[in-house]
Amino acid sequence: xxxxxxxxxxxxxxxxxxxxxxxxxxxxxxxxxxxxxxxxxxxxxxxxxxxxxxxxxxxxxxxxxxxxxxxxxxxxxxxxxxxxxxxxxxxxxxxxxxxxxxxxxxxxxxxxxxxxxxxxxxxxxxxxxxxxxxxxxxxxxxxxxxxxxxxxxxxxxxxxxxxxxxxxxxxxxxxxxxxxxxxxxxxxxxxxxxxxxxxxxxxxxxxxxxxxxxxxxxxxxxxxxxxxxxxxxxxxxxxxxxxxxxxxxxxxxxxxxxxxxxxxxxxxxxxxxxxxxxxxxxxxxxxxxxxxxxxxxxxxxxxxxxxxxxxxxxxxxxxxxxxxxxxxxxxxxxxxxxxxxxxxxxxxxxxxxxxxxxxxxxxxxxxxxxxxxxxxxxxxxxxxxxxxxxxxxxxxxxxxxxxxxxxxxxxxxxxxxxxxxxxxxxxxxxxxxxxxxxxxxxxxxxxxxxxxxxxxxxxxxxxxxxxxxxxxxxxxxxxxxxxxxxxxxxxxxxxxxxxxxxxxxxxxxxxxxxxxxxxxxxxxxxxxxxxxxxxxxxxxxxxxxxxxxxxxxxxxxxxxx
Numbered sequence: 001x002x003x004x005x006x007x008x009x010x011x012x013x014x015x016x017x018x019x020x021x022x023x024x025x026x027x028x029x030x031x032x033x034x035x036x037x038x039x040x041x042x043x044x045x046x047x048x049x050x051x052x053x054x055x056x057x058x059x060x061x062x063x064x065x066x067x068x069x070x071x072x073x074x075x076x077x078x079x080x081x082x083x084x085x086x087x088x089x090x091x092x093x094x095x096x097x098x099x100x101x102x103x104x105x106x107x108x109x110x111x112x113x114x115x116x117x118x119x120x121x122x123x124x125x126x127x128x129x130x131x132x133x134x135x136x137x138x139x140x141x142x143x144x145x146x147x148x149x150x151x152x153x154x155x156x157x158x159x160x161x162x163x164x165x166x167x168x169x170x171x172x173x174x175x176x177x178x179x180x181x182x183x184x185x186x187x188x189x190x191x192x193x194x195x196x197x198x199x200x201x202x203x204x205x206x207x208x209x210x211x212x213x214x215x216x217x218x219x220x221x222x223x224x225x226x227x228x229x230x231x232x233x234x235x236x237x238x239x240x241x242x243x244x245x246x247x248x249x250x251x252x253x254x255x256x257x258x259x260x261x262x263x264x265x266x267x268x269x270x271x272x273x274x275x276x277x278x279x280x281x282x283x284x285x286x287x288x289x290x291x292x293x294x295x296x297x298x299x300x301x302x303x304x305x306x307x308x309x310x311x312x313x314x315x316x317x318x319x320x321x322x323x324x325x326x327x328x329x330x331x332x333x334x335x336x337x338x339x340x341x342x343x344x345x346x347x348x349x350x351x352x353x354x355x356x357x358x359x360x361x362x363x364x365x366x367x368x369x370x371x372x373x374x375x376x377x378x379x380x381x382x383x384x385x386x387x388x389x390x391x392x393x394x395x396x397x398x399x400x401x402x403x404x405x406x407x408x409x410x411x412x413x414x415x416x417x418x419x420x421x422x423x424x425x426x427x428x429x430x431x432x433x434x435x436x437x438x439x440x441x442x443x444x445x446x447x448x449x450x451x452x453x454x455x456x457x458x459x460x461x462x463x464x465x466x467x468x469x470x471x472x473x474x475x476x477x478x479x480x481x482x483x484x485x486x487x488x489x490x491x492x493x494x495x496x497x498x499x500x501x502x503x504x505x506x507x508x509x510x511x512x513x514x515x516x517x518x519x520x521x522x523x524x525x526x527x528x529x530x531x532x533x534x535x536x537x538x539x540x541x542x543x544x545x546x547x548x549x550x551x552x553x554x555x556x557x558x559x560x561x
Contacts, residue, residue, distance in 0.1 A: 028062055034262075035069050037231045041264030044070075057083040057090035064096045070266060071300075073100050073330065091117035091129050099136035104332045107144060110136065114151075127159035134165065138172045142332070145172040163193035167202055174206050182206050197223035197230045204236060208243070216240055231260035238274070247278050265291050269300050276304065281311040299328040307341050310348070319345040336366035347379055355379075363395075370399045374408050381411060386419030406436055410445070417449050425449040433464075440478075443468040444485050451492055457500050465489040483517045490514045494527045502535040 031046035047063040060083030067076035077100050083093035098113030114133045123129045130151050137148035152169040156162060170185035183206060190199035204219030220237040223230065238253030254274045261267035268291050275284035285308040288301065295301040306322030309315070322342045329338070343358030356376055363372035377392035393412035397405060409432045416425035429446040436442060447464035454460045469489050472478045479486065490510050497507035507527055514524035 028058075031062060031066065035066065037229075037260070038235075038257075038267065039231075039262040039264065040066075040070055040266040041262040044264075051079070055082065055086060057087035057093060059083075060086060061090070061092045061096055064093070068096070068099055068103065071103075071333070073103055073332075076100050089120050091120045091123040091126065092132060094120075095129060095132045095136060098133070099140070102136050102142055102144075103140045104330070105142040107142070111147075125158065127155045127162060127165075130155035130158065131162060131165050131168075134168055134172070138168050138175070143175060145175040148172040149176075161192055163189040163196065163199075166192065167198055170202055170206075174202075174209060177209075179206060179210060195226065197227040197233050200226060201233055201236050204240070208240065213240065213244060229260065231257050234260070235270075242274075242277060251275075251278055251280075265295050265298065269304060272304050272308070276307055276311070279311075281308050284308045285312055297328075299325050299333070302328065303338060306345065307337070310341055310345050315345055315348040319349050336362040336369060338362075339365065340369070340372060344375070352379065352383065367399060370396065370404055373399065374404070374411075377408070377411060377415070381415060384418070386415045387421075390415035390419060390421070390424075406439060409435070410439065410442060413442075413449070414445055417445060417452070420452075422449055422452045426453065440468060440471040441485075443471070444489065447489065447492070457496065459496050459500055461492060462496055465492055487514050487517050487521065490517075491523055494524075498527065498530060498535060504530060504532050504535060 027046055027050055031043050031050070034040070034043035034046060043066050047059070047066045050059040051063040053059075060079045064076040064079030064083065067073070067079060077097065080093040080096035080100070083090060083096070094113045094117035098110040098117070101107075101110035101113060114136075117129055117133070118124045134148045134150075134152035134155060137144045137151060149169060149172045152165050152172065155165045156169070159165070166185045166189035170182040170189065173179075173182035173185060183203065186199045186203045186206070189202075190196070193199070200219045200223035204216040204223070207213070207216035207219060217237070217240060220233060220240060223233040224237070227233070234253045234257040238250045238257065241247070241250035241253060251274075254271060258267060258271050268287055272284045272287045275281075275287070284304070288305050288308060292301060292305070302321045302325035306318050306325055309318030309321060312318075318341070322338070322345055325338065326334075326342065339358045340362035343355040343360075343362060346352070346355030346358065348355075356379060359372055359376050359379075363369060363376070373392050373396035377389045377396060380386070380389035380392060390412060393408050393415055396408040397412060409428060413425050413428035413432055416422070416428060426446070426449040429442055429449050432439070433442040433446055443464045447461040447468060450461035450464060469486065472482045472486060490513050494507045494510040494514070497503045497510060507530065511524040511527035514521050514527075518524070
């Protein structure tokens with residue numbers, strides 16, 4: 001009986017140990033799964049529990065890995081160092097330190113850590129070590145896709161069934177713009193793990209790179225069919241809808257993604273950011289304010305608060321938030337938008353010089369942001385610093401699209417005009433009315449540039465004013481919006497008829513058109529007082545006309561487009 005009891009006790013203990021080992025392994029996999037579906041709060045709970053229950057080198061590594069995925073590099077580094085202290089021969093913590101260095105742009109330091117990991121006993125024959133090295137090279141903003149491919153090829157040589165390694169290899173080739181190699185690796189990953197949606201998602205992102213958006217959408221739809229509970233698929237499809245400017249569908253997908261998340265701060269930050277992109281600034285600000293009490297040490301909170309408050313025109317609060325962000329943020333996480341919003345907020349709160357300096361910095365950091373130079377130009381234009389405005393609009397033109405250049409070219413010409421650089425104004429505005437004949441306002445400013453240079457009263461501005469008047473008068477709405485400019489155009493023509501053609505009838509007809517628009521217009525009443533005898537000599541009236549004619553170009557002001 002005693003022997004049977006001892007045997008039963010031994011069996012129970014053995015089963016308990018086996019159960020514990022199984023649960024332990026499963027917990028790591030559960031944590032990784034939570035990370036994969038972007039449930040960061042649940043992932044944090046899983047990895048922190050493991051590390052607290054058993055602070056082994058492996059558990060410290062996975063906790064550090066969670067922090068890297070959450071972009072908390074300082075905490076990640078601490079955990080990897082704890083892991084090395086627990087077991088210096090466990091290679092993945094050295095890989096983790098290298099990953100932190102890659103994220104910070106220190107490729108040489110990262111390689112030294114990777115080499116250290118590989119130098120440990122049997123590490124060079126461990127596919128997981130090579131896989132994590134490849135992952136570190138490919139997943140950060142500061143990446144090295146060539147080194148990633150080399151490491152991942154070694155990983156699949158040692159373990160040809162690692163679908164994740166083929167996915168990352170596809171990502172590395174995608175970064176190198178080697179679409180065929182990327183597609184082949186995604187296909188291989190899907191063949192190894194057909195129940196995973198990730199290959200379809202990666203393929204969709206590859207299609208976005210090639211601007212094949214319909215195929216990208218098809219791939220994202222397939223990912224959702226494979227696993228309807230895979231939250232990142234809805235986020236990716238939502239971002240594709242956003243690219244297509246289908247904002248309702250984009251927001252619906254992102255709300256679906258949020259409903260499947262664990263409502264963590266990271267998920268809320270992403271949602272708030274997406275609401276910002278969808279110009280739902282009030283909703284974004286509300287969410288950020290909800291998470292703010294427990295996230296004051298998180299720089300991303302203050303970044304997004306700065307952005308949202310700017311868009312809501314809460315400029316002092318926005319500047320305070322964005323300044324907090326800059327005070328907390330590590331250099332490696334700074335992006336052009338940070339300087340852009342800081343600059344705009346500084347301009348809005350009166351510190352124009354610093355603001356423009358920061359917006360310029362943002363424009364130089366991201367050449368794709370073609371509108372930033374135009375924003376600088378607009379600031380200088382409003383401040384009547386026309387030389388500086390022209391300089392900014394010149395830069396805007398070098399980067400702009402045909403669509404953005406419509407406005408930028410017009411304001412470049414106007415900056416030259418109001419800055420009294422009439423020759424350049426004439427050239428730019430002439431080009432403008434040629435390239436954009438439907439933008440009738442260009443005729444008005446082209447006429448102003450001509451009038452400013454027409455010191456001999458040859459009437460070079462006359463055909464442009466006449467064409468402008470014809471277009472505006474043909475549309476009652478345009479006529480109503482352009483009254484001030486019409487009056488100036490008629491003023492020029494009246495002076496021309498009096499001074500150059502000496503045609504009193506045409507001059508008075510033009511003056512009457514001015515009075516139709518402004519019954520109290522003093523200039524028009526003066527023109528009506530002229531007699532034919534006044535037009536042949538150098539009377540006071542004639543001298544007055546000459547003076548006012550010379551000033552007509554310099555007094556040009558903004559009109560309706």
